[in-house]
Amino acid sequence: MSxxxxxxxxxxxTPDFSDTDELLRCVRLALQGGASLVQxxxxxxxxxxxxxxxxxxxxxxxxxxxxxxxxxxxxLAKAVNAEGVHLGAADxxxxxxxxxxxxxxxxxxxxxxxxxxxxxxxxxxxxxxAFGAFYSSSIKPEAVRAETEILSWAQREFDVPVVAIxxxxxxxxxxxxxxxxxxLAVITAVFDAxxxxxxxxxFSTFISKVQHDITKSNVI
Numbered sequence: 001m002s003x004x005x006x007x008x009x010x011x012x013x014t015p016d017f018s019d020t021d022e023l024l025r026c027v028r029l030a031l032q033g034g035a036s037l038v039q040x041x042x043x044x045x046x047x048x049x050x051x052x053x054x055x056x057x058x059x060x061x062x063x064x065x066x067x068x069x070x071x072x073x074x075x076l077a078k079a080v081n082a083e084g085v086h087l088g089a090a091d092x093x094x095x096x097x098x099x100x101x102x103x104x105x106x107x108x109x110x111x112x113x114x115x116x117x118x119x120x121x122x123x124x125x126x127x128x129x130a131f132g133a134f135y136s137s138s139i140k141p142e143a144v145r146a147e148t149e150i151l152s153w154a155q156r157e158f159d160v161p162v163v164a165i166x167x168x169x170x171x172x173x174x175x176x177x178x179x180x181x182x183x184l185a186v187i188t189a190v191f192d193a194x195x196x197x198x199x200x201x202x203f204s205t206f207i208s209k210v211q212h213d214i215t216k217s218n219v220i
Contacts (some may be wrong), residue, residue, distance in 0.1 A: 004083075004084075004104070004105075004106045004127060005036075005037070005067045005083065005106070006036075006161075007037065007108075007127065007128045007161035007163065007182055007183050008036060008161065008182045008183050008207075008211070009034070009035075009036035009037070009183055009184075009204060009207050009208070010030075010033075010034060010035045010036055010037075010183070010184060010186060010190070010200060010203040010204050010207060011035070011036065011037045011038075011039065011163060011165075011183045011184060011185040011186065012027070012030045012031075012035040012037070012038050012039070012185075012186060012187075012190055012191075012200065013038075013039040013041050013071075013165075013185050013186065013187045014026075014027060014038070014039065014040055014041050014042065014057075014187070014191070015041075015139070015187055015188075015191050015192075016041075016042050016043055016044045016045070017042065017053070018044070018045065018049070020049075020052060020053050020056055023053055023056075023057065024056055024057065024060055026191055026196055027057060027060060027061075028060060029196035029197040029200065030190055030191070030196055030197070030200045031060070031061070031064045031066055031200075032197050032200070033190075033196065033197040033198065033199065033200025033201040033202075033203075033204060034200055034201055034203075034204030034205075035066065035190075035200050035204070036066065036183070036204070037066065037067050037069060037183065038057070038061050038066060038067070038068050038069070039068075039069040039070070039071055039086055039185070040053065040054050040057050040068060040069070040070050040071060040082075041071035041072075041187075042071075050073070050076060051076060051079065051080070054068075054070060054076055054079075054080045054082065055079075055080045058080045058081065058082055067082075067083035067084060067106075068080075068082045068083055068084075069082065069083065069084045069085060069086050069106075069108065070082045070084070070085050070086070071085075071086050072085075072086065072087065072088060072091045073085070074087075074092050074096060074097050074100045074101065075100070077100075077101060077105070078100050078101055082105075083105060083106065084101075084105050084106035084107060084108065084127070085097050085101065085105070085107055085108075086107075086108040086109070086110070086130070087107065087108070087109050087110070088109075088110045089110065089112070089117065094107055094109065094121065094124040094125065094126055095124065098125070106127035106128070107125075107126045107127055108126060108127060108128040108129070108130055108163065109121040109126050109128075109129055109130065110130050110132075110165075111129050111130060111131050112131065112132070112143075112144050112146065113131065113132075113144050113145065113146035113147070113150060115150065115153065118131075118154055118157075118158070119157075122157075122158050122160055126160065127160065127161070128160055128161040128162070128163055128182075128183075129154060129158070129160060129161075129162060129163070130162075130163035130164070130165055130185065131146045131150050131151060131154070131162070131163070131164060131165070132146050132164055132165035132166030132185070133145055133146065133165060133166020133167055134146055134147075134148065134164055134165070134166045134167065134168065134172075134176060135166055135167030135168065135169075135172055136166075136167045137166045137167040137187075137188070138167075138188055139187050139188060140166070143166060145166075146166070148175055148176060148179040149179070151164060151176060151179040151180035151181050152179050152180045153180075154180060155180035161182040161183065162180055162181055162182050162183075163181065163182065163183045163184075163185050164176040164181035164183070164184055164185065165184075165185035165186075167188075168184050168185070168186050168189060169189045170189065170199075170202050170203055170206055173203070173206070173207070174206065174210055177207060177210045177211060177214070178210065178214065183207075184203065184207060186203060189203070190203065
C-alpha cells in the first residue's frame with residue numbers, strides 16, 4: 001500500500017487477545033464482513049507477544065488490502081511495516097511518529113472531547129482525528145464523554161477525516177455519522193458478537209447507506 005488509505009467505514013479495533021490464533025480468526029471474520037481498517041490494540045500483552053501478534057495480523061490484513069494501524073507504539077508500527085499508528089494524548093509526539101515512520105505512513109490521534117487537541121493535531125499534520133467516548137464503553141468505563149456536536153465542528157473546521165469511538169453499536173452509530181463522523185471505531189459490538197462477520201457486515205452496510213444518503217442530500 002504505497003498510498004495513504006481513505007479513512008472511512010468500519011474501523012475495527014482489536015480487544016486484548018492473548019491467543020494469537022484466536023485474534024487472527026476473529027479479525028479475519030471482521031475483514032470478511034467489510035471492515036475497512038484494523039487497529040491492533042493490546043494493553044495486556046508482553047512486548048514479545050505484541051510483536052508476534054502485530055506481524056501475524058499484518059500478514060492477514062495485507063491479504064485483504066486493508067490497512068493496519070498500531071495503537072500507541074511507533075516502534076512496533078515501524079518493525080512490522082504497518083500502514084500507520086494511532087497516538088493518544090500521553091503517547092509519543094506526532095513529530096516523533098513522522099520521523100520514525102516516514103511520509104508514506106499515516107498518523108491518527110485521539111482528541112477525546114477537546115477541540116484544542118484537534119487543532120494542535122491538524123496543525124502538526126495528522127491524517128485523521130478521533131473523538132470519544134460518545135457512549136458508555138465497557139473497554140474504557142472511565143473515559144471522558146464527548147458530545148456529537150464536536151464531530152460537526154471538526155467537519156466544518158478541518159479537511160481531515162474524523163473518527164468516532166466509544167460504545168458504538170449499529171443502533172446508535174447513525175447519529176454519529178450524521179453529525180460528521182467519517183468512520184466508526186468499534187471493539188465490543190463487533191468482536192463480542194456471536195457472529196463477528198455478520199456484525200461487521202451490518203456495520204459496513206449501514207455506514208455505507210448513511211454516507212450515501214448524506215452525500216445525496218448535500219448534492220440536492
